[in-house]
Amino acid sequence: MQDVQNTPAGIPLAIDRVGVKDLRFPLLVQDRERGHQHTVSRVDMFVDLPAHFKGTHMSRFVEVLQDFSGILDYPNFKNLLREVRQRLQAHRAHLSFSFPYFLHQNAPVSASASLMDYQCTLHGELDDADQLRMFLQVQVPVMTVCPCSLAIADEGAHSQRAMVTMNCRFAGMLWLEDLIHIGQHAASCQVHSLLKREDEKFVTEKAFATPTFVEDVVRNAAHQLQSHELISWFRVEVESFESIHNHSAYACIEAPGSQTGAGQ
Structure with a gap:
């Protein structure tokens, strides 16, 4: 044929x-x-x-x-x-x-177990020289509370979900759990799949005690990625799905990691 x-x-x-x-x-x-x-x-x-x-x-x-x-x-x-x-x-x-x-x-207070x-x-x-370039990307949903809204409002503040997307070039065994942990702790609070009432109280109070702009979240994540011993390059993006605006807020940092020049 x-x-x-x-x-x-x-x-x-x-x-x-x-x-x-x-x-x-x-x-x-x-x-x-x-x-x-x-x-x-x-x-x-x-x-x-x-x-x-x-x-x-x-x-x-x-x-x-x-x-x-x-x-x-x-x-x-x-x-x-x-x-x-x-x-x-x-x-x-x-x-x-x-x-x-x-x-x-596990939920923070009741310890109710679930999968996320x-x-x-x-x-x-x-390439044809048998050189491999690998990139690992993880998306981590989080919660943010607006610092400006919290500062000017007599009661409450607007809060919303956001997505932290980390894309990394690395050397060695970079665990998915490491990147997920970085994303979870970059914002006002992490997102859970199962919460009881006592957990909801804890999560809400924790988030309002740690208000974060989208700029704060991307800097927090970038700081941890840049110091990670296995990462040679990264790009971290944060999109906040604003609850009182008809748009999303966005921030991005792309930079070399601690292992610049290394990587598979």
Whole structure:
């Protein structure tokens, strides 16, 4: 049969990334407390395409993924990228796993147990020199109380949920739990999945005792990321879903970490 993908392109322009998006695949990820946990990932897989090829072979991405063990660690991740690059005869391969990660959580007063989920993404790029660049992203929901509103109001202040998104390049084993902890403690209060009345009282009073602007939250998180011994670069973004405004408040810091020049 004719290999149409390998015929000359009508417009000979190189393509930076071509491939498949939104595949679903089961994963086994490392859990610091319990060893590992099962989850389901959304997978994106891309390669570069030279100008002289009309197209890539999309089915090969799926074939490579079907042979993957599903155990997400550094050796398996790099080998999967290497296999994508080789099977597609590319110079550079890109791979992303996006998945919910669950932590067991106890309410602050009643100690009621529940599971809290955090959206995570592991992204990697492998070039033809076999150099791997990895980035880990975690989204952590939090609560903020506005310092200005609290200072000027006779009663109360406006409060809202916010999202802390941290994207890091790193060396060694960077635990998801470390990033989640940083996000949780950057704002007025962390968000819980299960609260009794005594817990709600505690959470509300704690949040109002620690009012934070979106600028405070992004600086608090950046300070911790910058001092983390395994992080060589980071970008932290905070979006506050304002409760009394018809818009969100936003702040971002991108900077090198303590391990500048290092990283996988």
